[in-house]
Amino acid sequence: MTGLWRQAWEIARKDLRTEFRTGEVLLITVPFGAAALMLIPLAIGVDAPLLERVGPGMYWSVVLLFGVLVTVRQSAADGPAQMDVLTLLGLDPAARFAGRAGASALLLLVFEAVLAPLALALYGSDPRGWWWVLAVLPLVAVGLGLLGTLAAAIAAGVASTTLVPLIVVPLSVPMLLAASQVTEGIRVGATIFGWLLLLVVMDLLLAVAGVLSARPLQEAAR
Amino acid sequence: MRRKVWLDAAAGALLVATLAAALAVPPERTMGDLARLMFVHVPAAWLAYLAFGVTLVGSAGYLATRRMKWDRLAAGSAEVGVCFNGLTIALGMIWGKSTWGVWWTWDARLVLTAIMFFVYLGYLGLRRGIADPVARARRSAWLGVLGAVQIPIVHFSVVWWRGLHQPPSVIRPGGVQMDDEFRIALAVAVLAFTAVYAALLRRHMENARAEEALAARLASEEVEVAGAAITAPRYGEVD
Numbered sequence: 001m002t003g004l005w006r007q008a009w010e011i012a013r014k015d016l017r018t019e020f021r022t023g024e025v026l027l028i029t030v031p032f033g034a035a036a037l038m039l040i041p042l043a044i045g046v047d048a049p050l051l052e053r054v055g056p057g058m059y060w061s062v063v064l065l066f067g068v069l070v071t072v073r074q075s076a077a078d079g080p081a082q083m084d085v086l087t088l089l090g091l092d093p094a095a096r097f098a099g100r101a102g103a104s105a106l107l108l109l110v111f112e113a114v115l116a117p118l119a120l121a122l123y124g125s126d127p128r129g130w131w132w133v134l135a136v137l138p139l140v141a142v143g144l145g146l147l148g149t150l151a152a153a154i155a156a157g158v159a160s161t162t163l164v165p166l167i168v169v170p171l172s173v174p175m176l177l178a179a180s181q182v183t184e185g186i187r188v189g190a191t192i193f194g195w196l197l198l199l200v201v202m203d204l205l206l207a208v209a210g211v212l213s214a215r216p217l218q219e220a221a222r
Numbered sequence: 223m224r225r226k227v228w229l230d231a232a233a234g235a236l237l238v239a240t241l242a243a244a245l246a247v248p249p250e251r252t253m254g255d256l257a258r259l260m261f262v263h264v265p266a267a268w269l270a271y272l273a274f275g276v277t278l279v280g281s282a283g284y285l286a287t288r289r290m291k292w293d294r295l296a297a298g299s300a301e302v303g304v305c306f307n308g309l310t311i312a313l314g315m316i317w318g319k320s321t322w323g324v325w326w327t328w329d330a331r332l333v334l335t336a337i338m339f340f341v342y343l344g345y346l347g348l349r350r351g352i353a354d355p356v357a358r359a360r361r362s363a364w365l366g367v368l369g370a371v372q373i374p375i376v377h378f379s380v381v382w383w384r385g386l387h388q389p390p391s392v393i394r395p396g397g398v399q400m401d402d403e404f405r406i407a408l409a410v411a412v413l414a415f416t417a418v419y420a421a422l423l424r425r426h427m428e429n430a431r432a433e434e435a436l437a438a439r440l441a442s443e444e445v446e447v448a449g450a451a452i453t454a455p456r457y458g459e460v461d
Contacts, residue, residue, distance in 0.1 A: 154362075
């Protein structure tokens with residue numbers, strides 16, 4: 001394992017260990033997302049065919065909106081003192097970005113995986129089509145993890161809990177569109193390759209942007 | 223100073239010419255007088271693209287050179303662009319109510335234009351939150367580059383997703399699709415709005431430069447000579 005990947009792995013392990021100790025994602029954000037999935041039918045009316053139709057879209061909206069909380073939480077964990085220690089240890093900023101985004105992506109994947117069967121049960125959507133969604137889950141988790149980490153680096157220390165969602169949500173619309181269209185495409189029998197490609201391209205672009213901007217953004221935050 | 227006044231005067235004169243041209247064209251065959259709204263809606267949309275494109279150029283310029291003039295360009299252009307983007311949405315809603323019967327519809331162009339508006343509101347929000355000019359410039363430059371991805375998506379959304387919004391009539395494959403009278407009036411309107419944009423951007427950049435100079439002067443005045451540990455002796459304290 002090269003130095004950069006080793007550092008990234010250590011950062012990811014640190015973030016995941018923090019999550020394991022506090023359980024903020026699994027014990028707080030997941031139930032919060034589940035509550036949102038339950039509130040939507042109450043707001044739009046308990047109409048089974050309608051809920052079956054809108055279920056996948058609602059699921060992806062909840063993943064997007066509540067997934068931002070996961071990435072914000074990760075970034076809020078590091079105060080200026082921790083950042084200084086990591087810098088003094090000679091940590092590569094790109095490794096920090098990669099490790100943090102990786103940990104966020106893994107937590108988001110868990111978040112998606114827990115909510116998916118719940119959405120299936122609540123909205124009564126046809127589970128046959130949802131098998132294909134298994135390919136989309138990691139792509140969305142990685143994309144959202146990368147975008148959230150990048151936005152958190154841009155807005156570090158500047159009202160992060162409110163500003164990061166404002167940056168992430170509009171920019172993640174292509175991901176929401178692609179994920180929803182894959183589910184809809186499966187339902188109506190349309191091709192989904194283009195949407196999957198969009199997710200892959202977006203993940204790659206965000207990864208490149210995140211790695212390139214890591215050092216200048218870290219310097220700007222000090 | 224004279225050049226600035228000339229730019230403002232030219233923008234004002236072109237706006238008057240736009241008003242005259244917009245009133246001179248005959249009512250459109252199907253939409254009637256409502257089509258005159260296009261002489262504000264289309265230039266405003268064009269200027270939003272232009273302004274956010276200039277924000278991209280300014281952001282990339284700052285990242286490449288680290289010179290503050292690029293940051294001022296990016297910030298000023300984003301602020302003017304947000305105003306024109308908001309104007310585009312507002313006028314589009316008025317148009318939608320008159321032609322489609324609703325203030326808002328879930329058309330790809332409308333939604334993506336609104337999303338572009340929020341992206342640049344986030345950009346301005348980020349700038350307001352950072353006091354240090356260098357940190358502000360560095361961080362917002364990355365967002366200025368990242369946010370520009372939206373511009374081509376918004377423009378070509380009417381081609382990629384078939385919705386209620388009409389396809390582009392000017393920047394489109396196959397050339398301009400418009401009567402000569404409308405085309406000339408629209409060209410004058412676009413020119414006028416571009417001049418207004420240039421005038422506003424220039425003023426904004428001047429203000430930003432003046433603010434930076436004032437902040438630097440205040441900061442230099444606040445610094446105590448030899449630090450706070452040493453104070454000048456007061457009258458009567460020295461034997």
